[in-house]
Amino acid sequence: MQQFVEAAPGIRLWTEQRGPLDAPPLLLIMGAQASGLGWPEPLVDALAEHHRVIRYDHRDTGRSTWPFDEQPYPLTDLAQDVIAVLDGLGIDRAHIAGLSMGGMLAQLALADHPDRILSATLMGTGAVSTVPYTRPDGTEVAVEDLPGIAPEILEMWARPVEDHGPEAELDRRVEHWRLLGGGQLPFDADYFRALERRIIEHTGRYDVSTAHGRADYSGLLRTDALAHNAIPTLVISAPAEPVFPPPHPQHLAQAVGNARVVEIPGMGHALPPAVLGPLTAAILTHTGASAPTAPRPPA
Numbered sequence: 264m265q266q267f268v269e270a271a272p273g274i275r276l277w278t279e280q281r282g283p284l285d286a287p288p289l290l291l292i293m294g295a296q297a298s299g300l301g302w303p304e305p306l307v308d309a310l311a312e313h314h315r316v317i318r319y320d321h322r323d324t325g326r327s328t329w330p331f332d333e334q335p336y337p338l339t340d341l342a343q344d345v346i347a348v349l350d351g352l353g354i355d356r357a358h359i360a361g362l363s364m365g366g367m368l369a370q371l372a373l374a375d376h377p378d379r380i381l382s383a384t385l386m387g388t389g390a391v392s393t394v395p396y397t398r399p400d401g402t403e404v405a406v407e408d409l410p411g412i413a414p415e416i417l418e419m420w421a422r423p424v425e426d427h428g429p430e431a432e433l434d435r436r437v438e439h440w441r442l443l444g445g446g447q448l449p450f451d452a453d454y455f456r457a458l459e460r461r462i463i464e465h466t467g468r469y470d471v472s473t474a475h476g477r478a479d480y481s482g483l484l485r486t487d488a489l490a491h492n493a494i495p496t497l498v499i500s501a502p503a504e505p506v507f508p509p510p511h512p513q514h515l516a517q518a519v520g521n522a523r524v525v526e527i528p529g530m531g532h533a534l535p536p537a538v539l540g541p542l543t544a545a546i547l548t549h550t551g552a553s554a555p556t557a558p559r560p561p562a
Contacts, residue, residue: 268351270322270344273334277326278319278348282311287381288354289314289550292345294363294387295475298325300462301362303534309543313552314358319348323474325466331474338364338478342371349379358550360384363506363532364475367391367483370519373496374488384546385515385522386499387532389507392486396514409514413505416442420476429469433459445503445531454536492520497549499542501530525549 267275279299289310293301299318310316320327321341330336345368349357358381361369366388373383374391395403419442424435433456440455463469496519500512516522525545530538547553 270347274328286315288357291318292361292365323472342368358382363387374485382495384497390515390518391483392518394518410508443532447503448529496522498524500526503531506532
């Protein structure tokens with residue numbers, strides 16, 4: 264079921280709901296400059312067996328309003344959009360799961376609107392906190408000294424995106440996903456090409472907005488509120504993550520109260536088929552929709 268919700272005057276957000284309407288809601292929050300269709304269909308379908316799953320297009324993505332060039336907004340407005348989607352769909356409280364920038368928005372929702380959140384799953388993201396990371400040996404690392412983004416990704420992000428037609432744009436996006444994948448799992452170019460082709464068809468245009476990269480990032484820190492968080496929070500650790508590499512997940516779990524870490528072997532900053540099963544199981548166990556898998560007895 265698809266519908267638009269009003270996030271602010273003149274700004275409409277496209278939403279899609281899947282699964283029973285009376286099931287516990289689960290809102291999926293995508294990363295920067297990414298349509299809600301970036302959440303793969305098999306993942307959405309599997310989650311929708313237990314949840315009323317909602318995905319949506321951020322401002323300046325997909326079928327939502329693209330207002331930034333005429334009406335610039337701070338990134339914190341995208342966090343308000345999370346709540347606007349719940350309000351627009353008549354949802355009082357929901358489980359939320361955020362990837363990359365979506366994980367930062369999920370943290371803002373935890374800090375600013377804990378009464379609206381049942382649980383949170385954070386992946387491929389960094390803490391919006393100044394709490395230092397404490398290594399296993401007890402020594403501390405300042406946030407600014409944690410590992411940064413892989414150089415090859417920074418180099419690609421620095422390159423201007425030129426218009427050479429839709430097929431060339433698909434080539435660029437596939438290469439982007441290859442870098443984001445992190446290299447530990449086999450890369451399926453056809454899978455990501457099909458994913459991006461669906462996104463272009465959904466959007467009705469093949470250019471990509473740079474709005475989220477140009478938005479004002481001030482006012483994101485929620486150090487104290489996150490430290491006192493009581494909402495059950497799951498942090499997905501991705502060992503091949505090239506944007507927020509380890510120990511970012513461990514730092515995030517230290518910065519956010521009531522958080523725990525689950526590692527998905529081989530996972531990077533992308534959602535290829537190989538990670539969807541373990542990721543689905545981790546999310547559903549966390550939301551209480553399914554019991555943890557019992558360990559196998561020794562052979």
